[in-house]
Amino acid sequence: MSDKSKAQSTTGATNKWFWDLLDDYLSKQALKQTRQRKIVVEEFLRLDRHVDAEDLFNIVRKKDAKIGLATVYRTLNLLKEAGLADQKSFRDGRSVFEVHRPDQHHDHFICVDCGKVVEFENEEIEALQEKVAEQLGFKLAGHRLDLYGRCVRRDCEVAGNYRP
Amino acid sequence: MSDKSKAQSTTGATNKWFWDLLDDYLSKQALKQTRQRKIVVEEFLRLDRHVDAEDLFNIVRKKDAKIGLATVYRTLNLLKEAGLADQKSFRDGRSVFEVHRPDQHHDHFICVDCGKVVEFENEEIEALQEKVAEQLGFKLAGHRLDLYGRCVRRDCEVAGNYRP
């Protein structure tokens, strides 16, 4: 568990790297920069947490009521193609997206009672993963680690709503 | 990476514990033992690997052409309720089921090119997970670890077909 909060800013200021990579990708693929894309990405970055398409859609439509859900999906998929976002599916059916940080990967702890998600990072585990991959004769490209359990909160009484 | 092959048999012989628990569950819940359920569970156990509902359906219908896909889904969900099977979703939309082994949990390595899945187990990682959970103030109940990478097989050229 290291200092995971240092590099992240809630403002868009430190996200220049993201926009740079995105611009790069767009021009290389001869894709276009549009108002809608800009809004979706801005909000995605501003939130800076895992969101599903509909979450983001509801936020984005406040900025521009005419943006469609399909555009949000298309933009998120674009980011995924560009390697700038990761897609995961925690619960069934619905999947969530989050900014892909090449340097600073984080894993998740999900409370099986209230569904709360806490992010964490552990270098020892990451190192062991590399080792395991090597032993198996694979070249590791990425991973996903979700821990499930119960958080020790008084207000966490919503038992049974979420089964991994 | 320990001796994970020792306890598993491909025949149904060592699966008595499973049937016992299932029978228990059924009678306690006043549910019924039916021909269809028996066939679905038999094949599920015989395969002894992660399968999606349609996979299993295609196998099961060879034993009984009249079994419906819905029944397969219902049976798998029953096993999940009973705590005898785990459900995971590797790729989008489709989820896979596998026998829940309380004693012997395994994680997965998924080739991002050919989609091949290899199971592994690493006690050090598991131990660290406990530690992390404790540090976060959680009580660990389970986990899911998927490693993504490329396998070193000559016949693995199916690049781009699978993105985690």
Add this chain to the structure above:
DNA sequence: CTTTGTGCAAACCCTTTGCAAGCAG
């Protein structure tokens, strides 16, 4: 201008559900 992007709605895909008929207990 040419080509990509957008909105809308319909199409898709996996999974669940309603219903009448079928069986286990």
Add this chain to the structure above:
DNA sequence: CTGCTTGCAAAGGGTTTGCACAAAG
């Protein structure tokens, strides 16, 4: 007999796609 189960088909819920119009380069 009672009520859980099944098959079928239709409905659901999230995601994608076809199409005509809009807009970026």
